[in-house]
Amino acid sequence: MGVEIYYFSGTGNTLHVARELKRRIPETTLISIIGALKKEKIESEAEIIGVIFPIHAHTFPLVVKEFLKKVDLQSASYIFALSTRLCVDKVFSAINKILKKKDRIIDASFAVNTPVNYVPFFAILSEKEVMRLEEKLQTRLDEIQAIISNKQTSYERTGLLGFLLANTLLRFSTFMFQKTGYFGLQKAFYADDKCIGCGTCEKICLSNKIELVDNKPIWKENIDCTYCFACISYCPSIAIQVKGKRTTKKGRYHHPLIKAEDIAEQKL
Numbered sequence: 001m002g003v004e005i006y007y008f009s010g011t012g013n014t015l016h017v018a019r020e021l022k023r024r025i026p027e028t029t030l031i032s033i034i035g036a037l038k039k040e041k042i043e044s045e046a047e048i049i050g051v052i053f054p055i056h057a058h059t060f061p062l063v064v065k066e067f068l069k070k071v072d073l074q075s076a077s078y079i080f081a082l083s084t085r086l087c088v089d090k091v092f093s094a095i096n097k098i099l100k101k102k103d104r105i106i107d108a109s110f111a112v113n114t115p116v117n118y119v120p121f122f123a124i125l126s127e128k129e130v131m132r133l134e135e136k137l138q139t140r141l142d143e144i145q146a147i148i149s150n151k152q153t154s155y156e157r158t159g160l161l162g163f164l165l166a167n168t169l170l171r172f173s174t175f176m177f178q179k180t181g182y183f184g185l186q187k188a189f190y191a192d193d194k195c196i197g198c199g200t201c202e203k204i205c206l207s208n209k210i211e212l213v214d215n216k217p218i219w220k221e222n223i224d225c226t227y228c229f230a231c232i233s234y235c236p237s238i239a240i241q242v243k244g245k246r247t248t249k250k251g252r253y254h255h256p257l258i259k260a261e262d263i264a265e266q267k268l
């Protein structure tokens with residue numbers, strides 16, 4: 001019985017939201033999707049099951065897809081999904097498409113706005129802007145908690161513009177990002193000479209793709225990246241860069257309350 005929230009988080013926004021929901025909803029357990037995927041079967045005994053994740057290329061991350069296919073949801077009388085970026089409602093219909101194969105659909109969907117971490121494309125927000133989003137988030141999470149605790153149905157709706165975008169530009173963009181592995185991103189990471197050999201990137205990498213060799217990280221080619229952005233975002237020296245993307249001149253973002261160890265714990 002109780003509530004189980006499954007989460008995947010690279011830079012802490014999703015873990016922060018998971019913790020804030022746990023604080024508001026009694027008898028809630030947080031479970032890492034990365035950890036759960038190591039098990040042969042993912043079985044739950046919870047009455048309420050939530051899945052929360054960042055948006056990657058306008059949809060849910062590939063590890064979340066893997067999780068949704070594997071999880072047994074039989075015990076749940078209420079299922080919700082929450083993304084930690086605003087997104088089109090098609091993201092949640094895509095989740096339903098997977099769950100329908102188990103004769104289930106989500107009872108509620110939510111999208112909350114949190115700071116962007118994707119350094120190659122976006123500028124990182126100032127501390128003030130991060131605080132402003134956090135204040136709004138707290139109010140929204142109070143509303144979300146009430147909906148979940150009362151097991152209400154409630155769906156994100158993005159209207160005609162969302163529908164048109166989801167079926168044209170975003171669909172093409174998602175396809176291209178996933179097909180090309182974010183345009184070769186996992187082969188484009190490198191550490192510049194600011195690296196102090198601290199090993200944080202190796203410890204935190206959610207796919208164990210990074211190994212320290214002679215006190216410098218290498219990204220192993222035979223292991224797939226989850227594109228979580230933990231390495232580039234938590235390096236204390238801002239030494240990790242993406243080739244050809246001018247990341248050297250940009251700041252980095254991770255949630256101010258979530259430490260590198262909290263992210264690494266997802267692997268346990």
Ligand SMILES: Cc1cc2nc3c(=O)[nH]c(=O)nc-3n(C[C@H](O)[C@H](O)[C@H](O)COP(=O)(O)O)c2cc1C
Nearest residue numbers: 009010011012013014054055056057058085116117
């Ligand atoms: C590989 C990657 C792709 C992303 N794609 C999008 C996107 O398409 N749209 C968007 O709004 N944010 C995108 N983001 C930003 C994250 O969804 C956002 O910062 C999220 O809150 C991060 O959550 P986390 O800190 O729990 O990892 C992307 C981030 C990464 C790392």
Ligand code: SF4
Nearest residue numbers: 195196198199201235
């Ligand atoms: S986290 Fe940064 S400084 Fe530490 S080993 Fe990795 S690249 Fe070097």
Ligand code: SF4
Nearest residue numbers: 205225226228229231
């Ligand atoms: S290499 Fe970086 S982005 Fe890829 S899984 Fe490891 S920590 Fe995440």
